[in-house]
Amino acid sequence: MKEPVLTRRGFVTGALVTAAGVSFTLSLAGCKDRTKLPDDGEPGVELLSWVVIHPDNSVTLRVPQTEIGQGVSTTIPQMLAEELELDWSTLKSEFYDPAVNAARENVYVWTAVLSSHSAQTLFEPTQRAGAQVRTMLIRAAASRLKVPEVELEAIKGSIRHKPSGKELSYASVAEAAAKMPVPDPKVVKLKEVGDRQLVGKPIPRRDVDAAIRGKIVYGIDFELPGMRFAAVRQSPTFGGKLRSVDKGSIKGMPGNPEVVKIKGAKVGYNAPVPEGEDPDIWAAPVTMDDAVAVVADSWWQAKTALDALAIEWDAGPHAKFSSQEYMKTLAKQARGDAPVVVEAGDARSALAKAVKTLSAEYSYPYMDPAPLEPINCSAYVDGGEVHLWTNSQFPDDAWHIAHSLCGVSPDKAHVHILPAGGGFGRRLQNDFVHQAVQIALACKGTPVKLLLTREECVRKSYYAPITAARFEAGLDGAGNVTVWTCSVASGTSAEQSYGETRFPFQPPNVRFAYKRNPDSPLPFGWMRGVGFTQHLWMNFGFLDELRLLTGRDVPEFYRSLLDPSYIPADLEDREIAVARVKNHLKLFDFAIEKGRWHAPKGRGRGRGLAVGDTSYYPSYPSSTKAAIVDVSFDEKAGLRVDHVFLAVDAGTVINPDIVHAQLEGGIAYALTTALHSEITVENGQVQQSNFHDYPILKLDQMPAVTIEILPSTEPPASIGEDAVPVTIAALVNAIADAGGPRLRSLPIAKILAN
Amino acid sequence: MLEIEVNGTKHRLEVDPAVPLLWVLRDSIGLKGTKFGCGAGLCGACTVHVDGAAVRSCAYSVGQAVGSKITSIEGLGESGEHPVQAAWREAGVPQCGYCQPGMIMAAAALLKNNPSPSDDEIAQGVTNICRCGTYNRIRKAIRSAAENGRAGR
Numbered sequence: 001m002k003e004p005v006l007t008r009r010g011f012v013t014g015a016l017v018t019a020a021g022v023s024f025t026l027s028l029a030g031c032k033d034r035t036k037l038p039d040d041g042e043p044g045v046e047l048l049s050w051v052v053i054h055p056d057n058s059v060t061l062r063v064p065q066t067e068i069g070q071g072v073s074t075t076i077p078q079m080l081a082e083e084l085e086l087d088w089s090t091l092k093s094e095f096y097d098p099a100v101n102a103a104r105e106n107v108y109v110w111t112a113v114l115s116s117h118s119a120q121t122l123f124e125p126t127q128r129a130g131a132q133v134r135t136m137l138i139r140a141a142a143s144r145l146k147v148p149e150v151e152l153e154a155i156k157g158s159i160r161h162k163p164s165g166k167e168l169s170y171a172s173v174a175e176a177a178a179k180m181p182v183p184d185p186k187v188v189k190l191k192e193v194g195d196r197q198l199v200g201k202p203i204p205r206r207d208v209d210a211a212i213r214g215k216i217v218y219g220i221d222f223e224l225p226g227m228r229f230a231a232v233r234q235s236p237t238f239g240g241k242l243r244s245v246d247k248g249s250i251k252g253m254p255g256n257p258e259v260v261k262i263k264g265a266k267v268g269y270n271a272p273v274p275e276g277e278d279p280d281i282w283a284a285p286v287t288m289d290d291a292v293a294v295v296a297d298s299w300w301q302a303k304t305a306l307d308a309l310a311i312e313w314d315a316g317p318h319a320k321f322s323s324q325e326y327m328k329t330l331a332k333q334a335r336g337d338a339p340v341v342v343e344a345g346d347a348r349s350a351l352a353k354a355v356k357t358l359s360a361e362y363s364y365p366y367m368d369p370a371p372l373e374p375i376n377c378s379a380y381v382d383g384g385e386v387h388l389w390t391n392s393q394f395p396d397d398a399w400h401i402a403h404s405l406c407g408v409s410p411d412k413a414h415v416h417i418l419p420a421g422g423g424f425g426r427r428l429q430n431d432f433v434h435q436a437v438q439i440a441l442a443c444k445g446t447p448v449k450l451l452l453t454r455e456e457c458v459r460k461s462y463y464a465p466i467t468a469a470r471f472e473a474g475l476d477g478a479g480n481v482t483v484w485t486c487s488v489a490s491g492t493s494a495e496q497s498y499g500e501t502r503f504p505f506q507p508p509n510v511r512f513a514y515k516r517n518p519d520s521p522l523p524f525g526w527m528r529g530v531g532f533t534q535h536l537w538m539n540f541g542f543l544d545e546l547r548l549l550t551g552r553d554v555p556e557f558y559r560s561l562l563d564p565s566y567i568p569a570d571l572e573d574r575e576i577a578v579a580r581v582k583n584h585l586k587l588f589d590f591a592i593e594k595g596r597w598h599a600p601k602g603r604g605r606g607r608g609l610a611v612g613d614t615s616y617y618p619s620y621p622s623s624t625k626a627a628i629v630d631v632s633f634d635e636k637a638g639l640r641v642d643h644v645f646l647a648v649d650a651g652t653v654i655n656p657d658i659v660h661a662q663l664e665g666g667i668a669y670a671l672t673t674a675l676h677s678e679i680t681v682e683n684g685q686v687q688q689s690n691f692h693d694y695p696i697l698k699l700d701q702m703p704a705v706t707i708e709i710l711p712s713t714e715p716p717a718s719i720g721e722d723a724v725p726v727t728i729a730a731l732v733n734a735i736a737d738a739g740g741p742r743l744r745s746l747p748i749a750k751i752l753a754n
Numbered sequence: 755m756l757e758i759e760v761n762g763t764k765h766r767l768e769v770d771p772a773v774p775l776l777w778v779l780r781d782s783i784g785l786k787g788t789k790f791g792c793g794a795g796l797c798g799a800c801t802v803h804v805d806g807a808a809v810r811s812c813a814y815s816v817g818q819a820v821g822s823k824i825t826s827i828e829g830l831g832e833s834g835e836h837p838v839q840a841a842w843r844e845a846g847v848p849q850c851g852y853c854q855p856g857m858i859m860a861a862a863a864l865l866k867n868n869p870s871p872s873d874d875e876i877a878q879g880v881t882n883i884c885r886c887g888t889y890n891r892i893r894k895a896i897r898s899a900a901e902n903g904r905a906g907r
Contacts, residue, residue, distance in 0.1 A: 067850075068850055069848075069849035069851070069852075069886050204843075204846055205846065205848070207848070208842075208846060208848055211851030211854050212843055212855075212858060213787070213828070213855075214785075214786070214787020214827035214828055217786070218789075218852060220789070223786075298777065298782075300774070300781070370885065372789075372797065372850070372852045372885040373789070373791070373850075373852045374790060419850070419851075421789070421850050421853075422886060423850075454793055454794070661888070661891075662849075664891070665886045665887035665888065668887020668889060672887075690792050690793075690794050691792050691797055692796055696883045697887070697889075698882075698883060699880050699881070699882075699892060700881075702887070702890060702893075704890070
């Protein structure tokens with residue numbers, strides 16, 4: 001049994017309890033008078049790391065991920081409270097503590113906001129934790145009342161003795177419950193699906209009221225007395241070095257500006273990597289360049305001084321880098337001998353035997369995920385401790401950076417998670433944490449908040465990788481696809497999610513090749529939809545080009561390729577692969593019917609269809625989704641996206657309203673990606689800087705949306721990223737169907753304008 | 755020293771008149787509901803009302819605001835009772851929520867001038883950016899606030 005530990009929040013942890021209701025005010029050695037850190041604790045008894053019961057019988061649930069808009073502050077409490085039998089209207093939540101997660105061997109299971117892993121990974125553990133705590137509370141009440149456990153039931157924060165009607169609040173038995181042996185999570189009884197009160201219900205988000213009143217405290221809003229503010233300029237070229245900075249150039253400016261040099265560094269990796277695995281497969285290295293910060297009494301003063309600061313940079317080895325030239329190199333590599341990663345059948349001889357063959361080249365530019373809240377992080381270093389206030393999507397890594405960079409023991413690093421104004425992958429790279437800690441180390445005893453301008457965010461982001469692909473395929477005399485090959489070359493990326501062409505369809509002969517080109521100076525970053533965003537639309541674009549050669553009907557042609565008999569007999573996890581194809585077929589038929597594929601189209605209208613999952617390998621869990629996109633196209637009036645239909649099979653849905661919201665938002669994200677997003681580089685520098693030249697979809701371009709969720713009792717699957725790839729894939733074919741151009745590169749708005 | 759009136763309260767501030775109103779609201783007065791998104795008047799996260807008109811406060815100096823009545827999200831409806839906020843709550847608009855104070859301020863100003871906007875007028879009148887893509891719920895909430903006929907008050 002673990003020793004009780006008094007955490008900074010003042011909760012008594014572990015299964016032992018010394019004193020419930022103990023109050024603990026956070027105080028720090030060496031802390032100056034003007035810096036009073038907030039005491040974020042409330043007295044209570046902690047049960048199994050997930051639940052804290054307070055003396056007033058209110059309950060706090062731990063949310064083991066950062067809220068970035070995906071709704072975890074609602075969905076995770078829904079899952080926990082379902083088995084715990086809480087009064088939904090009075091429950092509270094707080095974000096997990098990465099130090100606790102590390103000390104308790106990853107008790108929160110999956111804490112990075114990555115790869116749509118909230119419901120799908122946490123549903124089972126949170127249900128079991130809720131049921132364990134409920135069982136412990138019932139046992140404590142049974143012992144108190146001296147009645148058998150079976151005569152007790154948990155209802156809305158109380159244990160009720162059924163025969164007598166007597167009730168005990170959770171708070172009154174919490175201390176005793178914490179001393180009970182912890183029930184085996186595998187044997188605790190979970191509710192029947194039909195008995196669920198919270199899971200599956202469209203409960204309003206818990207943060208709606210605060211959001212519409214401007215009361216959510218995002219990372220950017222956090223402030224402490226005596227805080228100073230940092231504006232940052234990073235090397236304008238990637239890999240550039242700071243040569244010199246003239247501190248005299250800002251002397252006497254308002255706000256007592258001081259200059260802090262930030263050293264470029266290898267920050268770490270941008271995803272959790274399982275022990276013994278190759279980090280370059282699972283993630284990508286996060287590097288950051290030299291930078292200069294100006295720290296002042298207000299951020300505007302810091303920014304103004306930074307703008308006036310004379311800085312000299314050594315442009316470094318990539319001073320001549322051009323993304324246009326680099327794309328040519330990648331296209332050449334895609335045409336050449338990229339290493340084969342997947343092969344089934346004999347592609348070479350099938351191509352030789354084909355009655356008709358077709359080849360085409362596709363490409364995808366660099367992109368910045370561009371969450372709306374600019375990158376920021378607050379840090380405080382003093383007295384052998386470090387505190388961070390951050391909305392990183394990877395707080396465990398932020399915590400690691402904090403204690404290793406400050407050279408303090410891990411328990412002296414405290415990460416306080418705050419909500420984010422969007423993330424979309426950008427905040428998985430903790431460069432801003434590294435920078436904020438470096439600044440705080442230079443300003444010991446003073447809390448500092450780093451905040452980047454939008455320009456800095458766009459020019460020094462972590463980018464979706466630039467990619468070139470070459471397809472070649474063959475048809476037999478009856479218009480059947482006999483062979484499909486695709487060769488891809490891309491800049492630095494995480495190989496697992498970008499390396500293979502993602503495609504649900506399975507012609508008899510297949511060859512995929514992938515070359516990861518290491519010469520991109522732009523650092524790789526995650527972006528909503530990851531590699532699927534790139535590959536799915538290219539695949540569906542080329543597939544449609546091929547279909548047009550055959551004259552076959554879209555659903556019939558696609559369905560003919562969703563044929564499990566083509567899956568190689570010796571494929572590892574073949575059964576799962578076959579099940580995947582069947583899932584695709586089921587959802588495909590559901591979408592054709594519900595999405596009214598066969599409804600008449602007007603003149604100048606086009607319709608496109610795509611189906612896919614976001615599974616890296618057969619056993620990787622994923623939802624299945626299909627999109628039908630309707631557009632109007634006219635040479636003069638241009639393109640209008642009229643309607644997007646989305647069907648999804650995501651297993652058990654925790655909160656249908658949040659699922660709808662995520663899919664609606666994913667459609668908007670897809671349209672921005674397809675229509676507008678492109679980062680270009682010339683002379684080693686990003687040419688875009690703000691929303692005028694890196695535009696985001698606005699209300700006037702948002703189409704009508706219809707969403708259908710396939711009813712299911714299977715475990716929950718991914719949702720957050722899922723709308724993006726299929727929407728783009730259906731969109732490019734809808735444009736061609738409407739008489740528009742065949743699009744083989746992005747962004748569409750730029751291509752149509754030329 | 756200059757004086758501005760925000761949400762009915764007068765503030766005397768030692769501040770350079772060239773500082774954008776956004777930073778004065780957020781940092782001098784402590785009203786953090788108004789958000790920074792772009793600093794160039796492009797995204798609208800910083801939208802407030804100056805004498806009833808929607809203004810992008812990141813590209814509007816505090817000096818320009820002297821003598822005007824400024825309303826921020828905190829002053830629109832303190833407990834979220836403004837009809838536009840009520841419609842937002844009903845439609846479950848926010849995801850990350852970051853753009854929503856600016857969106858609500860833009861929508862409230864639109865409805866004040868035009869209590870029954872057409873869909874085109876909504877699209878032309880609300881040009882703020884929502885990166886989460888809540889636009890259809892925004893449109894629905896504006897329509898519903900307009901239909902309820904309560905927003906123009």
